[in-house]
Amino acid sequence: MPGDLSRLLNALGLIAVDTVLALALIDQLWFRDLPCPLCILQRGAFFAAGCGLALNLVFGPRPSQYGVTILSAAAGTAISLRQMLIHIAPGSPGYGNAIFGLHLYTWAFIAFALMIVGCAVLLLDDRQFARSDPWSTRLSVLPLTAFALLFVLAVGNVISTVLICGAGLCPEVPAGYLIFNDNLRLTDLAQSP
Amino acid sequence: MMSLPFLLFACGLGATWLRQRGAAMGFWIAGLVVLLVLFRVHMTDVLNIAL
Numbered sequence: 001m002p003g004d005l006s007r008l009l010n011a012l013g014l015i016a017v018d019t020v021l022a023l024a025l026i027d028q029l030w031f032r033d034l035p036c037p038l039c040i041l042q043r044g045a046f047f048a049a050g051c052g053l054a055l056n057l058v059f060g061p062r063p064s065q066y067g068v069t070i071l072s073a074a075a076g077t078a079i080s081l082r083q084m085l086i087h088i089a090p091g092s093p094g095y096g097n098a099i100f101g102l103h104l105y106t107w108a109f110i111a112f113a114l115m116i117v118g119c120a121v122l123l124l125d126d127r128q129f130a131r132s133d134p135w136s137t138r139l140s141v142l143p144l145t146a147f148a149l150l151f152v153l154a155v156g157n158v159i160s161t162v163l164i165c166g167a168g169l170c171p172e173v174p175a176g177y178l179i180f181n182d183n184l185r186l187t188d189l190a191q192s193p
Numbered sequence: 194m195m196s197l198p199f200l201l202f203a204c205g206l207g208a209t210w211l212r213q214r215g216a217a218m219g220f221w222i223a224g225l226v227v228l229l230v231l232f233r234v235h236m237t238d239v240l241n242i243a244l
Contacts, residue, residue, distance in 0.1 A: 037195065037231075037235040038232075038235055040195055041198075041228060041231055041232050041235065043199075044198040044199060044202070044224070044228045044231075045228065047198070047199060047202040047224075048198070048202060048221060048224060048225055048228065050202075051202055051205050051206065051209070051217070051221045051224075052221075054206055054209050055209055055214070055217060055218075058209050058210070058212065059209075059212075059214055068218075068221055071225065072221075072225060075225060075228060075229060075232070078232070079232055082232075082236060147206070147209075147210070150206060151203060151206045151207070151210075154199050154202050154203035154206060155199075155203055157196070157199040158196045158199045158200050158203065159196075161195050161196035161199060162196045164195075165194070165195045165196070167194060168194050169194055169195060169231075169234060169235075170195050170235075172235075
């Protein structure tokens with residue numbers, strides 16, 4: 001597989017990760033579907049996996065960087081599987097909105113599994129690692145967009161998580177944005193003389 | 194606390210952009226360790242159902 005094709009596939013993979021994270025943020029902000037602690041950790045695992053793809057885009061494909069994505073996806077698989085098992089008991093309605101009959105953590109499990117399989121398939125071709133000419137560090141539009149979007153989403157999730165959980169651990173079932181309601185009472189401070 | 198993994202991964206992406214591969218890998222490892230520790234803390238979240 002030529003290096004350019006490898007870079008294109010990594011960029012497309014990163015765009016897919018960006019799309020998942022953007023949809024999760026839209027679901028949170030637009031449909032007011034606040035993420036639970038395990039949901040937040042699954043988002044974190046998507047970012048960790050995206051770091052491996054971003055490394056491949058900038059430094060060229062390396063087996064260790066595919067390892068970054070595979071290990072991160074394995075962690076994400078464990079977290080989403082745990083959440084599926086929490087809600088597998090009869091009578092449990094699951095957590096959050098369902099899309100096409102599956103909850104977001106079930107879709108996350110499928111996505112992490114596909115990520116592991118995709119990286120394993122990409123690792124099968126050794127030609128991408130035996131590149132004689134130097135790897136260009138200049139990114140074209142698609143990889144640059146994918147990279148920049150992941151960074152913006154990471155910063156957005158830092159802010160979102162601080163607003164939901166404050167400085168400590170998140171409540172098991174978040175009722176609202178904690179930093180506005182319980183911790184700092186910013187609204188009360190604003191109304192006080 | 195829960196925002197720490199996102200912060201570390203964002204720093205990792207920043208280091209990647211600055212072509213600091215070692216720092217980027219370091220931030221990724223730190224982020225993954227924090228993520229797994231937080232997973233350990235939240236692994237025993239209770240199931241709220243009436244049996």
